[in-house]
Every structure is written in structure tokens, then in C-alpha cells.
Amino acid sequence: MTQEYIKIKGAKENNLKNISIDIPKNKLVVLTGVSGCGKTSLAFDTLYAEGQRRYVESLSSYARQFLGIMKKPDVESITGLSPAISIDQKTTSSNPRSTVGTVTEIYNYLRLLYGHIGTPHCPKCGIPVESQTIEEISKKVIKKLNQTEDRAIIVSPIIKNRKGSFNNLLDKFLQKGFLRVIIDKETYLLDDIEEIKLDENKKHDIDLVIDRLDPKTMQEDDLKKRTTDAIELATNQSDGEVKVIIGEEELFFSENNTCNKCNTSYPKITPASFSFNAPEGACPNCSGLGYLNEIDINLIYNPKLTIKEGGIFPWGNRTTKDSWTTRILDSVAKEHNFKLDVPIETYTKEIFDLIFYGIGTRESYKIIYTNRFGRTRIYDTQFEGVIPELQRRYKETTSDYSRMETEKYMSERQCPICLGKRLKPYSLSVLINDKNIDQISNMTVLQLKEFLNKIELSKAKEKIAQPIINEISTRLSFLINVGLEYLSLSRKSNTLSGGESQRIRLASQIGTGLSGVLYVLDEPSIGLHQRDISRLTKSLKDLKNAGNSLIIVEHDQETMRQSDWIVDMGPKAGKHGGEIVATGTYEEIKQSNSLTAKYLNKELTIKHPAKTTHPIDITRMIKINNITTNNLKNVNLEIPLSQLISVTGVSGSGKSSLIENTLFPALSNKIMRSKLVEGQYESVEGIENIDKVIGIDQSPIGRTPRSNPATYTGLFTAIRDIFAQTKEAQARGYKSNRFSFNVKGGRCEKCKGDGQLKIEMQFLPDMYITCDACNGLRYNEEALQIDYKGKNIAEVLNMTVEEALHFFDKIPSIKRKLQILNDVGLGYIELGQSALTLSGGESQRIKLAKELSKISTGKTMYILDEPTTGLHYYDIDNLLKILRGLVEKGNTVLVVEHNLDVVRNSDWIIDMGPDGGENGGTIVVEGDVETVVQSKKGYTSKYLKENIDEFGN
Numbered sequence: 001m002t003q004e005y006i007k008i009k010g011a012k013e014n015n016l017k018n019i020s021i022d023i024p025k026n027k028l029v030v031l032t033g034v035s036g037c038g039k040t041s042l043a044f045d046t047l048y049a050e051g052q053r054r055y056v057e058s059l060s061s062y063a064r065q066f067l068g069i070m071k072k073p074d075v076e077s078i079t080g081l082s083p084a085i086s087i088d089q090k091t092t093s094s095n096p097r098s099t100v101g102t103v104t105e106i107y108n109y110l111r112l113l114y115g116h117i118g119t120p121h122c123p124k125c126g127i128p129v130e131s132q133t134i135e136e137i138s139k140k141v142i143k144k145l146n147q148t149e150d151r152a153i154i155v156s157p158i159i160k161n162r163k164g165s166f167n168n169l170l171d172k173f174l175q176k177g178f179l180r181v182i183i184d185k186e187t188y189l190l191d192d193i194e195e196i197k198l199d200e201n202k203k204h205d206i207d208l209v210i211d212r213l214d215p216k217t218m219q220e221d222d223l224k225k226r227t228t229d230a231i232e233l234a235t236n237q238s239d240g241e242v243k244v245i246i247g248e249e250e251l252f253f254s255e256n257n258t259c260n261k262c263n264t265s266y267p268k269i270t271p272a273s274f275s276f277n278a279p280e281g282a283c284p285n286c287s288g289l290g291y292l293n294e295i296d297i298n299l300i301y302n303p304k305l306t307i308k309e310g311g312i313f314p315w316g317n318r319t320t321k322d323s324w325t326t327r328i329l330d331s332v333a334k335e336h337n338f339k340l341d342v343p344i345e346t347y348t349k350e351i352f353d354l355i356f357y358g359i360g361t362r363e364s365y366k367i368i369y370t371n372r373f374g375r376t377r378i379y380d381t382q383f384e385g386v387i388p389e390l391q392r393r394y395k396e397t398t399s400d401y402s403r404m405e406t407e408k409y410m411s412e413r414q415c416p417i418c419l420g421k422r423l424k425p426y427s428l429s430v431l432i433n434d435k436n437i438d439q440i441s442n443m444t445v446l447q448l449k450e451f452l453n454k455i456e457l458s459k460a461k462e463k464i465a466q467p468i469i470n471e472i473s474t475r476l477s478f479l480i481n482v483g484l485e486y487l488s489l490s491r492k493s494n495t496l497s498g499g500e501s502q503r504i505r506l507a508s509q510i511g512t513g514l515s516g517v518l519y520v521l522d523e524p525s526i527g528l529h530q531r532d533i534s535r536l537t538k539s540l541k542d543l544k545n546a547g548n549s550l551i552i553v554e555h556d557q558e559t560m561r562q563s564d565w566i567v568d569m570g571p572k573a574g575k576h577g578g579e580i581v582a583t584g585t586y587e588e589i590k591q592s593n594s595l596t597a598k599y600l601n602k603e604l605t606i607k608h609p610a611k612t613t614h615p616i617d618i619t620r621m622i623k624i625n626n627i628t629t630n631n632l633k634n635v636n637l638e639i640p641l642s643q644l645i646s647v648t649g650v651s652g653s654g655k656s657s658l659i660e661n662t663l664f665p666a667l668s669n670k671i672m673r674s675k676l677v678e679g680q681y682e683s684v685e686g687i688e689n690i691d692k693v694i695g696i697d698q699s700p701i702g703r704t705p706r707s708n709p710a711t712y713t714g715l716f717t718a719i720r721d722i723f724a725q726t727k728e729a730q731a732r733g734y735k736s737n738r739f740s741f742n743v744k745g746g747r748c749e750k751c752k753g754d755g756q757l758k759i760e761m762q763f764l765p766d767m768y769i770t771c772d773a774c775n776g777l778r779y780n781e782e783a784l785q786i787d788y789k790g791k792n793i794a795e796v797l798n799m800t801v802e803e804a805l806h807f808f809d810k811i812p813s814i815k816r817k818l819q820i821l822n823d824v825g826l827g828y829i830e831l832g833q834s835a836l837t838l839s840g841g842e843s844q845r846i847k848l849a850k851e852l853s854k855i856s857t858g859k860t861m862y863i864l865d866e867p868t869t870g871l872h873y874y875d876i877d878n879l880l881k882i883l884r885g886l887v888e889k890g891n892t893v894l895v896v897e898h899n900l901d902v903v904r905n906s907d908w909i910i911d912m913g914p915d916g917g918e919n920g921g922t923i924v925v926e927g928d929v930e931t932v933v934q935s936k937k938g939y940t941s942k943y944l945k946e947n948i949d950e951f952g953n
Helices: 039-057 061-067 100-104 106-117 134-146 167-175 190-195 220-237 313-319 324-336 349-357 386-396 400-407 437-441 445-453 459-481 498-512 530-545 557-562 586-591 595-600 655-671 709-713 715-724 727-732 793-797 801-807 812-823 840-852 873-888 900-904 929-935 938-951
Strands: 005-011 019-024 028-032 075-079 084-087 152-163 180-183 186-189 203-213 241-246 249-254 257-259 264-266 291-295 365-370 376-381 410-414 518-522 549-553 565-570 579-584 621-627 635-640 644-648 683-685 692-696 756-759 767-770 860-865 892-896 908-913 922-927
Touching: 005 039, 019 565, 019 579, 028 039, 028 530, 028 557, 039 075, 039 084, 039 518, 039 549, 039 565, 084 498, 100 106, 100 498, 106 437, 106 459, 134 152, 134 220, 134 241, 134 249, 152 220, 167 190, 186 190, 203 220, 220 241, 249 257, 249 264, 291 386, 313 324, 313 386, 324 349, 324 365, 349 386, 386 400, 445 459, 459 498, 459 530, 498 518, 498 530, 530 549, 530 557, 530 938, 557 586, 565 586, 565 595, 579 586, 579 595, 586 595, 595 873, 621 655, 635 655, 635 908, 635 922, 644 655, 644 873, 644 900, 655 683, 655 692, 655 860, 655 892, 692 840, 709 715, 709 812, 709 840, 715 727, 715 793, 715 812, 801 812, 812 840, 812 873, 840 860, 840 873, 860 873, 873 892, 873 900, 900 938, 908 929, 908 938, 922 929, 922 938, 929 938
Parallel strands: 028 549, 028 565, 084 518, 518 549, 644 892, 644 908, 692 860, 860 892
Antiparallel strands: 005 019, 005 075, 152 203, 152 241, 180 186, 180 203, 241 249, 257 264, 291 410, 365 376, 565 579, 621 635, 621 683, 756 767, 908 922
């Protein structure tokens, strides 16, 4: 069979230099090269963007309005292109309802399983619920009617929480002779059917009124007969269910599910009964979230400060000056005999509760107020208390800003009704093999697979369950194959790392069984230990063998070795890249003269810098004792200071629980006075040895297109000051804010400094076009007329870091920051580049550069989460030099890392494991490189020894 190719001609997107290349189809192709060389521009901005655009273009204009229109990449032609699917690392859902189970659709199958073969139990007494007869239901209803004088309505629940207009259904009821329906708690006459207009896009509840009874005016025999007849008719209409409304009370009965001990009826079990996103299953108290956002008293005041000094944080700017709030507090203090200028911790419980909870307040307080005309007024006003006021404002506000401000003083508290399980008590009482759906959702993927393999069912139930169990088991196998066996289905999506999220999507794609698709992946090996890389490459090959093309942006040597074809880009970054340096198989690439080949052949190595000049001092350590956060098993963490420390271990072994959830928040709260949620531990020792702790993760540096490297690092302020100091600017009276695109003055007012305009296309998606007033430069003509060394402010923002370094070489304050950005491998990014276009690795290095530009005290602890993400061997070499420089100044650098080159160059290693999830959570071995290798404990020791042997170290 002849080899087919994706043929690219004249690709010029971003920094690509008019490249043309043939990429083999239905193969595993790796794109590699230094950071910023153009890999992402070719893979995502050209191939994926064009594949997606062509697919969307083929749809109708109606369908396109929901999908959006993508701009055509800057490329002459691409032939042989398939529909493209991108699996990148920016897709983690921030929706608190999204879990591993819902993303992989496994939870949907579990709902199906429980909905069809689960055994319902009574949530009150725990015995299995059974069906009851119409006669038994009637007796219970009549007994209830004899105890009340209220009128009763017997209804048949027809529609429960479903979308539609239901015109035909209502017409059918009218023809059958029924008179009334209750729709969404409102009663309607069916004779007025033309006037009943239901929104078909909203969910509705429809109850058919069968009979209305007044026990006071009816004989006992007549009441009994009419009640029995009405209940029988109601159950016939609604699959055995009936509701009886007596006054404000609503009773539910079912022929299907009744607890004989508690005399309580329950609704019919359906898959929706187990959905925490639907009213049928969700806990009504927390709406299926499992937690409540509540004002946390510990976050809203400083006990050492007085109210006048701003000790109540939400009122801080209102109580330090004369304001309406101050006047009210003065009146309250006078009335209740307390002072506002004493520390809050000195207040009695009664006064504290009065101020913060509003307990014991008077009906009103008199306030004497003098207006600006000198007239004195007396007002009667109320005092709510700090917390009730915050709660009211949070509930009533329509402003996202106000809501976010209030959320600073809130913390998540487990829902007291469902205890974090998200579902109604009855849904949690449906069991399969003595396990409810919450219990099996909390199992790890591996444990759930074992549970399903050992499940015992009757023959009838097994016949129903087997196809569902097969679907679940297949999807679980895919998750295991990509190294995610330690995750539970209940794990929230927003707590997953970029690598975990990407591999979940990869597992889901393998599960779809699609063929003829182009998959574009961004470093799928991120976050994976060397042990798990082989399983990942096997999954990638399974996807390829299903008839798909895979293009992977990757730096991992093992993935390169397993690939069918490699495209090496470079030679360097930014304007020095954008070219194809070499193509071919792994062995052919090694024969080339590229930078990648030199590292693969060990001509160049990530050097082993001299170990720190600071010997390990056991008296200078940070110690955290008995850590039990998540899966950690009474871990005692000891971190030697002034060292480069690597925390290693397989996925799920407890690295994040140890560092991100325990060490960083514990130190940050105690040293930096942060308000982070800490993990569980007994005590911390040695914090007097450090004066600052800085966590540098891969979250974006900004969430709007206006945020960029220049604004984040503080460079933009210094650059604007320089423009404001030019003779022309001073002659015109321009200040530095004239050169900001965020405020009126110098920005283009047509696009408000965005550089582009949004055009609403009605039935088509919104389009963005370059602003015709400023041509995308963001500034007005007056601001652009001011130049420094022949360049205006817009031209400076379009410079790369490398270009700006030469341009500002005579200005030390700017040059220093630019030099650090260049040193961390970011010489190719533009100063004004939108934060939204930066990768996680680039964002992390910008944050690192910002911290490095500050004056070091020599007593700082830097905590970095996988800093080698997105880095080529060449860039890792540079990064290690920077980290080593920090350590030489006496600082402590701790990295959570899988890259063996970094681990090999560390002073101290803490290896977590031995496996993931329940089988992890302990420190397998800790010590210097030699100690770890000689211990022969854990996977890191094995792979580290192989790496050292390979380098001959």
C-alpha cells in the first residue's frame, strides 16, 4: 500500500519561514526542537486550525453559529488533511460539577447500571423497599384524610423535569374528559388550552388533577370509594405513581417502591436518580455540589487590630475614615457600651457576636449626620452585622466583581445533609453488592475494575448488566493504559494537572473508536514517570493502529524512539527558528547535525554542574511531621536548606499532596500570612530559617488579552516612564499613563486599546477584525508620534525579548529584567504578546523571571511544579544553571519533577511511592543521588541508575 502524506506548502504562521513539508499519514509523528522554534505554530496553529476550519466550513450556517468560525492559517496550501482533534493541556474544566467520571462518561454508564439493576433500600431503616397495592395506598390516604379538615387534591405525576411545550399531551387529557392540570405549581383549566403556552426550551413538571376531595362534607363510604377510584385512575396514568396534596403537605405514593416498616413510598428509580446535575438525584441542600460556600469568620478579621485600624477586612476602607459605616458603628458602640479603638480579640462573646453576627441588635440606631450644606439630620437605621451583610450582598448582587470580592472571605464547607456525596438519601440507598454509587465512585480506577469483575448478580440482572459492565470495563482499561489507575471517578476535573487532563481526553478518544482522524497532541508525557511512558506510547500506537494520524509535540526521548517519523525544527527560537532542520526516523535524526541529534548522541549533555558549595546542615531543615493529607500515610518531611531538591515518584504517589497541598500552604500561611487551605499535619519546625516562600506553577499570568509579559513583569511601567521622559512627550505634557492601552488618553478609543473590533454577525459567530482606526496598534496617532530611539510604543511592544535586550542595553533597570527573561529561554516571545497565547511552561518561566528579578535575601524557598514542561534539552540546560545560581546565593529550590536530567543534577532527592493512589503516600527513599541509586528502592532509583550509566557518570 502506497504511503499517503499531508502535504504542506508555504506555511508562514507566526515565526514559520515559508516552510513546505510532507508528513506521513496514519503514522506516529513527533515534532521536536527548542522552545519557541515553531512546533506549536506548525502543529496547532496551522495543521489543527486548518483541519478544524475545513470541517466547520462544511456544515450549515445554522450549525456554524454554535461552533464558531476559525481564521484561515497563513499557509499557501495543505492537501491530504483529515478532520482534526486537538488534545492539549488547556482544557481542564473549571466547572465544579465536572468529575473524572462525567468527563470519561463512565459515570453515565454507572447511572444506567444502578438505574436498571440496583436494589432500592429505605434510607431511614435500611431494609429493601417493595411494591404496594392500590388498596394499601388507599388505606393510608383515607387514614390521613380522617385526621385533617383540609381539602385534598389527588394528582397523577405525568411529566417530571422535562423540556417541551406538551400541547398534544394537554389536548389528549382534555379529550379524555379531565378538567385541570398543575404545571410548575400553577393550576390551569384544560378548557383554556389555547392560553397555556409553555416554553419548549425550559424544563417543566406536569401533574394531572384526578379528583378534589373535601373530607368535611363527605360521607365515609363516599370518601373511601372516590379516594380508591381516584388513586387507581392516577396510577394508571403515571406508571404506578400518585401524589396527594393536603393543604401545604404533599404525599407521594408508588405501587413500585414502598418501605413497609416506615410506611414511606419512594419514586421509581431511573438513571436520572443518580445524577447530581438533575433535580431527581441532586441533594436539594447543595444542589448536587457536595459543599456549600459560606462566610468563614477566620478570614474576615485580624484579632490584633482594632476596628478603627481596619481590623474587619471587608469594611477596612470604610472604618479607617469618616463614613456612613463608621457613623453606624459609633452609634452601635455607644448603645452597647464598647469601644472601637481596642483590639478585636478583647471583645466579650456578646459584643463579638453582636458585631459579626448581628445577634442582640436593637431595632434601630440613631445617627446624627451633617450634610455639605451644614444642615444636621437625624436618621434611624439598622445594623445587620458583618456576616449577614456579606451574605445579603452576595445573594443580591448582579456584579461579578462584588461576588468575587465577597468570595475572598468564603470557604467551602461540606454539605451537612449529603456529607459531600452530592445525591439524595434515597439515591444513595440503592445498592449493588452492598455498595452505593458514591462508594464505587470513590474507588480508584483499578479498584473499580476489580469490583466489576467480581460482581455477583442473578441471571436476569446479569443479562441486563453485562453490556453496561463491558462498556465501563473497556473505558477503565483505557484509563489504566495511560497511567491513570490511581484516580477515582469522583475526583473533580479542576483539581487535575494539565498532563492528567490531557491523558483523560486521550483515553476518551481511544474509547470512541474513530478512524481517519488527525490527532494533534501537546506533550502527553508531561507529569508521567519514566515507568508510565511505555504504557502511554502503547496507547498512542493503539490510536494510530485504528487508522488515525498522530502529530505529537514532544521532547521525551522514549516517545521519539517509539515514533515512526520525527520532524526536528529550529535551529533556535523565535526569529532564529521556524525552519525544518531534519526529518526522518529516530535513527536518521541521530545521524543529522541538529541540536536535538547532538543531545541524543550525547555529543552535548545537560552538564552536571558542581554541587552546591553549601554542605547539608541537619540543624537547618524545614520539618513537617505526621502529614496525612489525601493518601499520605503519616509522612515526616525533612527538607535540607540551601539545596536543589527534587521530589519524584510515579503519578498519584502523593507528590502534589505533600508539596502543593501541605508544604506550600503551611509555609505561606505562617511566613507570608496567606489564607491558603492547608493539608493535615501535626507540626512544622525550622521556619525561622527562611523569610519568604514562592510557589511558581503553570497557571496563566493573566486571563485577558490585555495581560502580557511586559505588564506582568513590571517592564511596561519602566518603558512607559522612558517614553514620558522624552523631550517631545514633556513638551506636550504627556505623563506615563498616556502610553497605556488600558486607560483613556493614549489608547485608540475605537477599539478601547484592544487592537481589534468585534463584529456581531447575527446567525454567524462574532468575528474579530483589525481595528481600522489604529491598524491593530492599540494607540491613537498622538501617542504613536512620540518615539524613543526611532521606535514608538507600539513598535516596542512588538519587539521580542531578544530584540528589546539590545534596544534597551543602556538602561540597567529594564535590561536586567529582559536579561533574566532571555536567560530562562524566553528570548523569542514578544513583550506585548497576549497572555492567552502562552503555554503553561512559558507562563511558569515568566513567573520565575519576575521572581528572579527581585533582590534575593538568600533565605527564600522557591517551589516549582515541573519546570521542564515544554523544554528541549538545550533549554533544560539553561534552566538548571539559573536554579543552581539561586541555590549558590543560599536559597532553597524545590522542584516536583520527572525529568531525569534534573533529578540527576539535584543535591537531594525525595522519592514518593512506591505506587499511585492507595499504594503510594510514603517516602520510599530520600538522600543524595548516590544514596537513592544504591538503595535500589522504588522506580526512580532504577531509572536514575540507567540514566547515569548512559552518561557514564
